[in-house]
Amino acid sequence: xxxxxxxxxxxxxxxxxxxxxxxxxxxxxxxxxxxxxxxxxxxxxxxxxxxxxxxxxxxxxxxxxxxxxxxxxxxxxxxxxxxxxxxxxxxxxxxxxxxxxxxxxxxxxxxxxxxxxxxxxxxxxxxxxxxxxxxxxxxxxxxxxxxxxxxxxxxxxxxxxxxxxxxxxxxxxxxxxxxxxxxxxxxxxxxxxxxxxxxxxxxxxxxxxxxxxxxxxxxxxxxxxxxxxx
Numbered sequence: 001x002x003x004x005x006x007x008x009x010x011x012x013x014x015x016x017x018x019x020x021x022x023x024x025x026x027x028x029x030x031x032x033x034x035x036x037x038x039x040x041x042x043x044x045x046x047x048x049x050x051x052x053x054x055x056x057x058x059x060x061x062x063x064x065x066x067x068x069x070x071x072x073x074x075x076x077x078x079x080x081x082x083x084x085x086x087x088x089x090x091x092x093x094x095x096x097x098x099x100x101x102x103x104x105x106x107x108x109x110x111x112x113x114x115x116x117x118x119x120x121x122x123x124x125x126x127x128x129x130x131x132x133x134x135x136x137x138x139x140x141x142x143x144x145x146x147x148x149x150x151x152x153x154x155x156x157x158x159x160x161x162x163x164x165x166x167x168x169x170x171x172x173x174x175x176x177x178x179x180x181x182x183x184x185x186x187x188x189x190x191x192x193x194x195x196x197x198x199x200x201x202x203x204x205x206x207x208x209x210x211x212x213x214x215x216x217x218x219x220x221x222x223x224x225x226x227x228x229x230x
Contacts, residue, residue: 046114047107051188052181057122064176069125070228071171072182075189076116077128077227078164081138082109085160088142089153098150101203105157105196112192115185122181128227141219154205159213161197163220165190 060068083106090102120127128134145156168190175182208216 044110044114046111048111050115050118051184052115052119055181055184058178058180060176060178064179065123065125067174068176068179068182069120069123071174072116072119072123072185073125073128074224074227075168075171075186076113076120077131077134077223078167079109079113079116080128080131081134081223082106082160082164083113084135084138085142085145085157088139088144089146089157091139092143092146093153094146094150098146098153102146102153102157108192108196112189115189119182119185129230130226134223134227151204151206154200154203155208156205156212157200158197158205159208159216161193161200163217164193165197167220167224168193 086102086106086109090099090106093099093102117127145153168186172183172186172190175186
């Protein structure tokens with residue numbers, strides 16, 4: 001499997017420093033991550049090059065640019081929520097292996113967050129004004145999943161990524177035909193999310209009850225419908 005050494009370095013640095021943190025230090029670190037993830041023009045940097053960098057900037061009509069901007073705002077909000085979910089699960093994980101795995105996944109997801117924000121800037125569209133709310137709510141959900149148990153938490157990741165892949169496929173179909181920049185970003189995100197879900201299953205994730213899966217879909221639908229407009 002190909003290793004991205006920038007992601008690996010960023011992950012290893014976090015793991016080396018985390019063992020020395022007091023509870024107050026951990027709280028401050030989580031607050032810092034929340035501010036970086038939920039605020040526009042964040043200080044995050046991507047470990048991988050934006051896949052849209054080599055794509056030509058095709059001219060879009062005002063209507064097409066508006067649609068692409070709204071769809072990418074939804075995806076950016078989803079990446080804010082993904083950061084919070086992983087960090088919440090890492091915060092309450094029952095084992096160090098689980099905690100480290102969640103932190104590594106969060107580090108990889110930073111690329112998606114940065115790519116979406118860069119594309120929003122190109123489209124002259126704003127991020128969701130409710131990003132702080134998405135972060136706090138998702139962190140709480142992730143922390144609750146972590147408290148239930150590591151196998152449940154891994155299953156939660158697998159189901160989340162399964163639903164995200166379906167969501168991204170829907171957006172790929174809705175994007176204007178000429179918006180290849182957004183398209184290649186979403187395609188790469190889709191591949192990454194599918195891999196994260198498969199990894200969680202192989203690590204021992206248990207299948208979620210039908211009621212939990214339905215509640216997850218409902219929550220995601222409410223978030224995406226709101227972020228599309230706000």
